[in-house]
Amino acid sequence: MRPVVHVVGGGPGDPELLTVKGARLLQKARLVLFTGSLFPEAVLGELAPKAILRDSKGMVLEEIVALLAEEAQRGPGVVRLHSGDPGLYGTxxxxxxxxxxxxxxxxxxxxxxxxxxxxARAGLALTAPEVAQAVAFTRLGVRTPMPPGQDPKALARPGLTLAVYLSGMHPKRLARDLQEAGLPADTPVLFGHRVGQAGEEVGLTDLSGLAHLPARDTTVFLVGEALRARGVRSRLYDPDFRHRYRR
Structure with a gap:
């Protein structure tokens, strides 16, 4: 049997938002390698009671891979824990x-x-019928550049919801870029600092208010008209709309 490493998405930090499979793997884990700057170790102690916990924030890729490979060769129970989803802005x-x-x-x-x-925390949706039917995940190019045409300013347009990551230290720049791209100053912005963790702060503002938010790491922004959509109705459950399950 080949050695295995399970790469688990830990969610935003709230243990109740872990998938059932992720929680099961952590319960059985022998070693959990996690990023301490993004995931609270105190929470991990309860989720992975049998595991040795190793913080990767001071390691480089080669050290991470060497540790995971060595432990996987010794037997099952090796978990690489990523915050959020492993496939989004991770390694x-x-x-x-x-x-x-x-x-x-x-x-x-x-x-x-x-x-x-x-x-979910705000009880809002990223899409709304006939208002916004597309979502783009993006970030500001700060210490690492963005490919051409993929930063918030390039993507901004009416009817598109932007989910902006890794930009919490630059709210004023983000507000300026989006308004320069043509979004009105009253475009809704939902912000979340340390979502699902101790010290969580969630609030609704607009682009003019975004410019005055404090600069803070671990903050995510949602921008777009879907955030204030009201009175909308999907055709899926409209009595006049026919589909293969309802004729």
């Missing part, structure tokens, strides 16, 4: 490629990303 691809190159199988377990947790 899934590089870790998976390196581990597979060493003969280690990688199984990925998805997690709840912060944008979804934030919308």
């Amino acid at each position: 899934l691809l590089e870790e998976k490629e390196a581990l597979e190159g060493l003969g280690v199988e990688v199984e990925v377990v998805p997690g709840v990303t912060a944008a979804f947790a934030l919308a």
Whole structure:
């Protein structure tokens, strides 16, 4: 049997937002490698009571891969815990490629990303019938550049909901860029700081108010008209709309 590392999406930090599979793997884990700057170790102690907990925030990729591969060779129960979902703004691809190159199988377990947790916390939707039917995940290019045409300013347009990550230290720049792209100053903005963790703060403002928010890490922004959509109705449950399940 090939050695296996389970890459688990830990969600935004609230243990009740873990998937059942993720929680089961943590309960059985022998080693959990996690990022302490993003996931509270105190919570992990309860979720993975049998595991050795290792914080990866001071490690480089080669050290992470070497540790995971070595422990996986010793036996099952090795978990690489990512915050949110492993496939969004994480290191899934590089870790998976390196581990597979060493003969280690990688199984990925998805997690709840912060944008979804934030919308749920506020009781709002990212899409609304005939208002917004598209969502784009993006970030500001700060220490690492963005590919051309993929930053918030390039993507901003009416009817598109933006989920902006890794930009909490630059709310004024984000507000300026989006207004320069043509979004009105009263475009709704939902912000969430440390969503699902101690010290959580969630609030609704607009682009003019966004410029005055404090600069804080671990903040995600949702921007778009879907956030204030009211009186909308999906055709799916309209009595005049026919589909294969209701004729």
